[in-house]
Amino acid sequence: QQQVKQSPQSLIVQKGGISIINCAYENTAFDYFPWYQQFPGKGPALLIAIRPDVSEKKEGRFTISFNKSAKQFSLHIMDSQPGDSATYFCAAASGGYQKVTFGTGTKLQVIP
Amino acid sequence: DADVTQTPRNRITKTGKRIMLECSQTKGHDRMYWYRQDPGLGLRLIYYSFDVKDINKGEISDGYSVSRQAQAKFSLSLESAIPNQTALYFCATSGAGTGSRETQYFGPGTRLLVL
Numbered sequence: 001q002q003q004v005k006q007s008p009q010s011l012i013v014q015k016g017g018i019s020i021i022n023c024a025y026e027n028t029a030f031d032y033f034p035w036y037q038q039f040p041g042k043g044p045a046l047l048i049a050i051r052p053d054v055s056e057k058k059e060g061r062f063t064i065s066f067n068k069s070a071k072q073f074s075l076h077i078m079d080s081q082p083g084d085s086a087t088y089f090c091a092a093a094s095g096g097y098q099k100v101t102f103g104t105g106t107k108l109q110v111i112p
Numbered sequence: 113d114a115d116v117t118q119t120p121r122n123r124i125t126k127t128g129k130r131i132m133l134e135c136s137q138t139k140g141h142d143r144m145y146w147y148r149q150d151p152g153l154g155l156r157l158i159y160y161s162f163d164v165k166d167i168n169k170g171e172i173s174d175g176y177s178v179s180r181q182a183q184a185k186f187s188l189s190l191e192s193a194i195p196n197q198t199a200l201y202f203c204a205t206s207g208a209g210t211g212s213r214e215t216q217y218f219g220p221g222t223r224l225l226v227l
Contacts, residue, residue, distance in 0.1 A: 006154075008150075032195070034216075041220070041221075042221070043116070043201070043202050043204075043218030043219050043220050043221050044155070044218050044221055045217075045218065046215045046216065058171035089154060089155070096143075097143065097145065097160075097204070097206045097209070097216045098143075098145070098157070098160045098162075098168065098170070100216070102155045102156075103154055104152055104153060104154045105152075105154055
């Protein structure tokens with residue numbers, strides 16, 4: 001049962017452009033929404049995370065937008081760079097990482 | 113990644129063989145996890161452990177077993193490997209709860225091919 005739906009599956013963005021990845025969840029008990037970045041041959045690494053009591057969180061070029069009523073959240077990468085080329089996973093958790101549900105991943109390619 | 117290490121990094125085995133994947137961490141975390149990653153399916157939790165005496169099944173534990181030898185070591189075993197267990201396996205650690213102080217850290221992964 002897929003509780004976190006992620007789209008698109010792949011994304012190609014021009015250098016300097018905005019990359020947008022969307023996720024939707026079903027379980028209203030989720031209270032923590034992290035995004036992970038994974039480079040080939042590496043494990044996922046936490047990029048940025050948000051709790052549902054705020055609608056937006058920004059860290060450098062990365063922003064999470066959160067819409068609690070729609071049960072959706074998205075990752076925006078501003079001024080996308082070739083070094084941002086990686087697979088991005090959204091996730092949702094409730095009460096600890098043993099209850100984390102991951103999205104299916106988005107492979108981002110930023111072309112010069 | 114250096115705080116969470118996995119061995120081997122790559123493994124090819126045959127159907128029916130027993131294999132063990134090992135994970136060690138220097139984060140000092142009590143909580144450890146094993147996930148498998150399949151294309152198009154994201155990461156799915158196999159087993160998790162909150163301390164040496166605590167082992168719990170995750171979403172997809174059938175065909176797998178684990179051993180928590182010490183706070184820093186958590187091993188995953190495939191008792192009789194089958195081809196649909198071909199996947200990328202990740203170990204992870206965390207502190208209790210979630211949040212900026214309790215980030216989950218992943219190892220570099222073990223790529224397993226079952227022939």
